Amino acid sequence: MVSKAMASMSLLLTTIVLTTKCRQANSNTPAVRLPHFAGPIVNVSFPVGREAVLTCNVANLGGFKVGWLRASDQTVLALQERVVTHNERITITHEDFSTWRLRIKQLRETDRGCYMCQINTLKMIKQVGCIDVQVPPDILSDDSSTDVAVQEGDDAILTCRATGNPPPRVIWRREDGHPILIRRQGIREMQRVDSYNGTEMRLAKLERRQMGVYFCIASNEVPPAISKRVSLSVHFSPTVQTPSQLLGSPFGSDVELVCNVESSPIPVFYWLRGSRQRYDGTGSVNLELGHSRNEMLLDGPKYSILEDRDGYKGLMTLLIRSFSVSDVGTYHCVATNSLGKAEGTIRVYGLAEAARGRANSSANSQQLMATKTAILLLTSLGVFLTTYR
Secondary structure: OHHHHHHHHHHHHHHHHHHHHHHHHHHHOOOOOOOEEOOOOOOEEEEOOOOEEEEEEEEOOOOOOEEEEEOOOOEEEEEOOEEOOOOOOEEEEEEOOOEEEEEEOOOOHHHOEEEEEEEOOOOOEEEEEEEEEEEEEEEOHHHOOOOEEEEOOOOEEEEOOEEEEOOOEEEEEEOOOOOEEEOOOOOOOOEEEOOEEOOEEEEOOOOHHHOEEEEEEEEOOOOOOEEEEEEEEEEEEEEEEOOOOEEEEOOOOOEEEEEEEEEEOOOEEEEEEEEEEEEOOOOOOEEEOOOOOOEEOOOOOOEEEEEEEEOOEEEEEEEEOOOOHHHOEEEEEEEEEOOEEEEEEEEEEEOHHHHHHHHHHHHHHHHHHHHHHHHHHHHHHHHHHHHOO
């Protein structure tokens, strides 16, 4: 019995020793270190056409593998360094045993989105990084204004719609550099601004001075900016003003008649000669000879007809060469367009007799002055002789 007890005790001690050694051995064995991400994926933004790079840093990868997927539809792009998608623009680079880079060359708008870096552990771990594709602005011609024509007093809206990423900012400027005239609601006077911000520029109760060419300019952080040219025409019937309605000129000289015209659309200009008149020699009286019909004047040896335009303003000039008695009379400058007709009248007379009269009057005045001076001198001399005799 004693021997059996001693044997049992020996077996128990042996078991305890072995168990302890096993525990010690287990405690000295290092634990298995699972892979993890060393940091987040930084979101990036690149212009279209450039190369985008997402970086995934993995620590303790060991025998595990790294894969890249498109997050939106879980499309597998690559496993380790092997690209499995049929997209030649995508490549994978592996650096320093822990850095994995997804590269997409020649970026397209369709590449915008988020991408997943994934490690195939028993419980899968992943992180996501996103690519924003910057797109330069583009103006949508079908949704933007072309040339606009309205009648004076009506309203107009100039529209310029643009796309791009980031969304572009739209401003308006005049081509000639002049301020834009804006009529604000509740304000009587027009406001002058160098530029106008907004997709739509509303112009209320248009005036002719607002006519011109406007530039719509769209820009964002991606060059280049883009612009569109919009011509605004304000239509109205012609108006004619004559700086001088009565004009005198010496015979033999060239006479220039001028009319200021405002009109839109562009008018038809012409000059008419009124009733011919007879000169009576006084320089101030002209008698009609009975011609009631106006005569249209043509450019030629006797007349030079010029037209100078600046926007809706125009200058009509008639040059009468070698002005003579037969040219005395009334002349009409006429402007007509689809909305109406206007004319100005200038009466031309000769200055020959008047000039001669002024010359004779000047000579008589000088002779009278000389006579008065002589009398004064003689009178003074007589007083002097009387005093000292």
